[in-house]
Amino acid sequence: MACLISAVGDKARAAEKVEVHFNQDIRPILSNRCFKCHGEDLKKAGLDLQTAATATKKLKGGEAAIVPGDVAKSELLIRVTSQEKPMPPKGDPLTPEQIAKLKGWIEQGAKYEEHWAYVKPVQKPLPELKNKTWPRNGLDGWILARLEQEGLAPSPEADKLTLLRRVGLDLTGLPPTPQELDAFLADASPGAYEKAVDRLLSSPAYGEHMARYWLDLARYADTNGYEKDDRRTAWPYRDWIINAFNRNMPFDQFTVEQIAGDLLPPGADAPGSPNEKLIATGFHRNTMVNTEGGTDDEEFRIAAIVDRVNTTMTVWMGTTSACTQCHNHKFDPFKQKEFYQLFAFFNGTADLGKSNAPELSLPTPEQAARIKTLQDSAAALKKSATGSAPILGGAGFHALQLRAAALEKEAVDVKPASTLVMQELPQERPTHIMLRGNFKSLGEEVKPGVPAKLNPLPAGAPANRLGLAKWLVDLNNPLTARVFMNRMWAHHFGTGLVVTSDDFGTQGEPPMHPELLDWLAVEFMNCKWDIKAMHKLIVMSATYRQASKAPADLLKRDPFNRLYARGPRFRMDAEMVRDNALAISGLLNRKIGGPSVFPYQPDGVWFNPYSGDKWAMSSNGDQHRRGLYTFCRRTAPYAEFSAFDAPSREICTERRSRTNTPLQALAVLNDKVYVEASAALARRITTEAKGDPAERAAYGFRLCTSRTPTTAERDLLMKLYAESLAKYQKDATAALAMAKNGGDVPKGADAAELAAWTVVANVLLNMDETITKG
Numbered sequence: 001m002a003c004l005i006s007a008v009g010d011k012a013r014a015a016e017k018v019e020v021h022f023n024q025d026i027r028p029i030l031s032n033r034c035f036k037c038h039g040e041d042l043k044k045a046g047l048d049l050q051t052a053a054t055a056t057k058k059l060k061g062g063e064a065a066i067v068p069g070d071v072a073k074s075e076l077l078i079r080v081t082s083q084e085k086p087m088p089p090k091g092d093p094l095t096p097e098q099i100a101k102l103k104g105w106i107e108q109g110a111k112y113e114e115h116w117a118y119v120k121p122v123q124k125p126l127p128e129l130k131n132k133t134w135p136r137n138g139l140d141g142w143i144l145a146r147l148e149q150e151g152l153a154p155s156p157e158a159d160k161l162t163l164l165r166r167v168g169l170d171l172t173g174l175p176p177t178p179q180e181l182d183a184f185l186a187d188a189s190p191g192a193y194e195k196a197v198d199r200l201l202s203s204p205a206y207g208e209h210m211a212r213y214w215l216d217l218a219r220y221a222d223t224n225g226y227e228k229d230d231r232r233t234a235w236p237y238r239d240w241i242i243n244a245f246n247r248n249m250p251f252d253q254f255t256v257e258q259i260a261g262d263l264l265p266p267g268a269d270a271p272g273s274p275n276e277k278l279i280a281t282g283f284h285r286n287t288m289v290n291t292e293g294g295t296d297d298e299e300f301r302i303a304a305i306v307d308r309v310n311t312t313m314t315v316w317m318g319t320t321s322a323c324t325q326c327h328n329h330k331f332d333p334f335k336q337k338e339f340y341q342l343f344a345f346f347n348g349t350a351d352l353g354k355s356n357a358p359e360l361s362l363p364t365p366e367q368a369a370r371i372k373t374l375q376d377s378a379a380a381l382k383k384s385a386t387g388s389a390p391i392l393g394g395a396g397f398h399a400l401q402l403r404a405a406a407l408e409k410e411a412v413d414v415k416p417a418s419t420l421v422m423q424e425l426p427q428e429r430p431t432h433i434m435l436r437g438n439f440k441s442l443g444e445e446v447k448p449g450v451p452a453k454l455n456p457l458p459a460g461a462p463a464n465r466l467g468l469a470k471w472l473v474d475l476n477n478p479l480t481a482r483v484f485m486n487r488m489w490a491h492h493f494g495t496g497l498v499v500t501s502d503d504f505g506t507q508g509e510p511p512m513h514p515e516l517l518d519w520l521a522v523e524f525m526n527c528k529w530d531i532k533a534m535h536k537l538i539v540m541s542a543t544y545r546q547a548s549k550a551p552a553d554l555l556k557r558d559p560f561n562r563l564y565a566r567g568p569r570f571r572m573d574a575e576m577v578r579d580n581a582l583a584i585s586g587l588l589n590r591k592i593g594g595p596s597v598f599p600y601q602p603d604g605v606w607f608n609p610y611s612g613d614k615w616a617m618s619s620n621g622d623q624h625r626r627g628l629y630t631f632c633r634r635t636a637p638y639a640e641f642s643a644f645d646a647p648s649r650e651i652c653t654e655r656r657s658r659t660n661t662p663l664q665a666l667a668v669l670n671d672k673v674y675v676e677a678s679a680a681l682a683r684r685i686t687t688e689a690k691g692d693p694a695e696r697a698a699y700g701f702r703l704c705t706s707r708t709p710t711t712a713e714r715d716l717l718m719k720l721y722a723e724s725l726a727k728y729q730k731d732a733t734a735a736l737a738m739a740k741n742g743g744d745v746p747k748g749a750d751a752a753e754l755a756a757w758t759v760v761a762n763v764l765l766n767m768d769e770t771i772t773k774g
Contacts, residue, residue, distance in 0.1 A: 020105040022113040023510070029098050031331050031506040033088050038065075040335065041328040049076075050333065052112040068110040071103055116511075117318070117504040118333075118453055120478045121518035136542045138523070142516035143543045143564050152554070155546040155566040160185055162547070162774065164196055165706040166567070167539050169773045170492055171200040173209035173576050173626075174583045178699075181706055197539055201532050204592055207246030210531075212575055212628040213491065214241050216656070217315045218258075218283050219307075221649040222596050224356070225288030225634040228610050232289070232356050236419035237282030238628070239593040244280075251484060251529035252473035255316065258283035259469035262422050278360050278421045284308045284346070285420035288634070288650060291354055300353025302439040308346045309339065311652040316472045317454075318483035318504035318654075326437040332505040333453040337433055341449035344431035345468045350423040358423045363416035374411035378404040417595075424464070454478065473529070479504060481521035485534065486511075489520070490655065492538050494570040495560065502654035512562045544568070548774045569774040571658060574644030575627025577771050578673060582624050584703050584765065585680035587742070589621040596631040597622040600672040605639050624673075643667050668766045675758075676742030678765060682757035683746065693721055700761060704770040717760055724756035 020026065030049050038047045047065055048054035055066045059075070067073040079087040080094050080102065088094075094102075105111075126138055127145035134154060135141045147154060158166065164184050168176045176184070184196055200206060220238055223229045244254055257264070261277030287304035306325055313321040323329055324339035350358050363371060385392065385400035392400070432442035448463040450456065455476040461467035472480050483504065490496035497517045500508035511517045520534070527533045538544055548569035550561075558565060572580060582588035597618040606615035615631075617623055630638050637648045643663050647653040668674050681700060689699035697717040701709040709717070728735035729752045738755035739745045745754060764770060 018104070020101055020108055022105065022111060023116055025101045026105050027113075027115070027506060029094070029102065033091070033094065035331050035506070037088070039328075039330050040333065041330045052110070055112075056110070066106060066110050068106065069108075071106050074106050074110075077103060077106065115332075115506055116514060117482065117508075118478055120455075120476060121482055121521040123519050123522040124515050127515075134542055136540060136545075137537060138519060139516065139537060140542045142513055142519060146513060146563060147565055150563060152557070152563060152565045154542065154564075155548075155550065157542070157545045158547040158567055160193075161706045163193065163545060166773055167197060168200055169572070169576070169580075170539065171197070171209065171535065172203050172205035173212070173579055174205055174588075175580055175704075176706055178702065181702075193545075194540065197536055201536060204246060205590075206532075207242040207244075208592065208626055208628060210245040211238065211241040212573075213487075214245075215628065216647060216649070216653040217311075219286045219311065219649045219652050221286065221632040221634045223633045223635070224291060225650055226290040226292065227635070228290070228292045229608065229633060229635040230291055230611075231613065232420065233359075233418050233595075234282060234286065234420060235593075235595050236279050236362055236417060237286070240276065240279045240282070242593065245531070248530065248532045251524075251531055253529075254531075255473050255480075256466070256469040257281075259312070259472070260422075260464070260466040263424060263464060263466040275360065275362065279362075279419055281422035282420055284311070284422055285351065286649075289354065289356055295354060297353045299439060301351070302353070302434075304351070304353065305343055305346045307651065309342045312342070312468075312472075314502055314652050314654055316483060317479045318486070318498070318502060318508075319479065320503050320505060320507075325434070329505075331507050334451050337444070337446060338449070338451045340431055340433045340446045342451075342468075344428075344446055344448040345463075345465050347431045348425050348428040348464070350425050351420075356420055358421060359418040360421045361416050361418050363414070367414050367416045371411045371414050374407045374414075378407035378411070381407070422465075475525055481524045482517055485520040485524050486517060487654075488531075488534060488538065489517075492535075492544060493561070493564070493568045494658075495562075496655075567774075569772060571660070571772050573656060574641040574646040575630075577644055577668065578627050578640065580771065581668075581674055581677040581765050582626075584770075585677040585761075586684050587624045587677055587680045589625045591621075591625060594629075597625050597629050598631050599623045599625075599638075600676075601639055606633065606636050608636075640667050640671055640673070665766060668771070669762060674765060675762065678762035679739065679741035679743070679754070679758045681761035681765065682739075682754050683743075683749075685757050685761065686749065686754065687746075693718060696757070697721065697760065700757075700764050704764045704767065717763075720763060721756050721760050724759040725752060728752035728755040 034049050036042070037044045038049045040048060040050055046059055049065065055076075056064055056068065058064050063073075063075045065074065065076045071077050076087075077099070079085070080099060086093050126141040129135070129141060129144055130148055131144060131153075134144055144154065157163075161181060161184075164176050164181060168174060168180075180196075184192060187195070189195075215238060218237075218241070220234060222231060222234060224232050244257075249257075257277050257280035259281075261280040264277050287307045288300075289304070290300040309325075310322050313319045319332070319334070321329075321334065321339060321342075324334050324336050326336065328335045381400050381404035385397050385404070388396075431446055431448075433444050433446060435441040435443050448468070450468070450471055455471070455474055455478065457463070457467050457471050458474050461470045471477065482498075483501075486496040486498050486501050490501055497511045497513050498504060498509060499512075523537070524530075524534050543564050544567065546565075546567035548567040550566040554565055561568070571577075579588065598615055600617055600623060601615055606613075618625075627641065630641070632638070632649055634648050634650050637646060642648075643661070644667075645657050645659055647656065681703065684703070685696050685700045689696040694714060697714050698709055701707075701713065701717065728738065732751065735752040735755040736745065738758050739749075739751045741758065745751050
């Protein structure tokens, strides 16, 4: 057997000469091929390879899997090189390279290291650089150091028009107007770009755009989910998120109010009324509710709490915890008992599995005054009737009582908005481990607690949701700041520094730039969890400002731009594609907040066998509001958004997929909202560009892309316009039908001309460049 171990060849001998790192070289092998059977959960043959103590202890036969410094006595190496009973027993055998790494690691003492994500981040000193002039901030230092290590150079800075469009889309989700582009071009001051960034960060559209990403995490929807999927009122929570981002609420406060706003004392931790902090707790009332007949109330109450645990761990900790509902984690150091300790934090709330209660009534000042007046009048009548009964007699007493009842009914008929909130019971429910996750099969009782592998609850923190929230944003928590900054990086660059942004555990992909991620995480905490400050840090960097165009050799070397030798370029998300078209066309309604709206949707999408509830299209401009206000029904999401990979919001979505399908192009060409947007853009082109067709084509192109077309691009548009104009001049009926999309033909306008420009606008809105941030 010793011959077999030594026979791995030159690669093995080479590995022995270089230092082998556990996290980088060994953990991936053990995690992918060994931990499933020899980890915290199974421990087959009594072997647990997850820690040094358990991996080096003697087994039943007297041997040890790993004997530091002694390859020949290490049973692990003997078994993975065995020809008779090789390990792992299923799948391909380990490669010679993997065996060489294991051999070199054992020879060097088999030192274990803590998984990087469970170690508190620290800011290392910025690296020494050859090019000292390129970095604009500390972020750039880490990127440039890696580029110099790889023998690469950063790309030139993007031109001003590209840069303004990029940062506008990133911070507000909307393209710049021609006036904003012209003002930015005219501003030759050194601080022109920073002024534009500050303007965008202070725009109300910033909060709307940031809220949309958070609502994916919060699994926000306007219906209960499951088969019946009745409506619920949740939009006040959505508006709270928008306002929180616009007010630049620190992320620690943002966290505490959503997890435990109902447990905060009045006026504590945050400005605003107690109602605002209660509304914030809608985060965990976004769980689904099953109102179908015959269902088990407790089953679905438990399902909601399980979802709350999993969502909390995903959103703040980037950790997969679902498997620990039934057993110890097979790969990460989390136990089933710890899942139910987390479960216990949420097990004392008043909500049930088949009802939306408790709900918070949110009357407007006018509604509150009206209700009080009616209730006071009813009370006065009842008091008068009671005190004057002997004088009034039976008929008079009865009449006053009827009048009082009518006023009370009128008060009840005032229907203020409401929203689902968290509410703690006066007495906690006992929490037990559920054997194999079965709520009817209970094991050991547990109390609220956090995973032993991570930081403990802060000193003095209560063992309730408020304590849990403070634990999540404790400065000693190794994950929260990393997870949030990784998500912010993905927002700007398309992919996180940790690609598997929902899994920072051992099965996730390690960060490409670990020192940068830690630097950003510490910077975030040091600036008191200031979200806008971190967005500004990223968009002001030289890394972000690079041109996205790359030569063929760079694309071949780094096709997914993980080294960041060029700027970001990727397709917009579903809501942005639609918002962008509406903004370009001039149709976008900028109203903020309020009940969800119903834009155009084809018939038949919204079929509900349980009721006559229908999708009734909004009017008076509400049909043209931003996508985050579109009514979200979980069992029948808005069809166009689904085509562009929007989630159903039934569960927490940490990252959306980004597909590229013919259906998307067909939607942007033919969906009614885009045809209306095309007609509106045609009106805008003919109204705002007074020159000849060439100038109008260039103006429409600039509205869509923020740049002037090349001669070849303009000539193609001119050809399309000429062909379309000739067609519609021969068919007045078709011209009028096309020109009337979204509204009547303006007085004095030529229907054939408008129809031809509508065709051109339709193509412009469907261009890859129009729906791509580059």
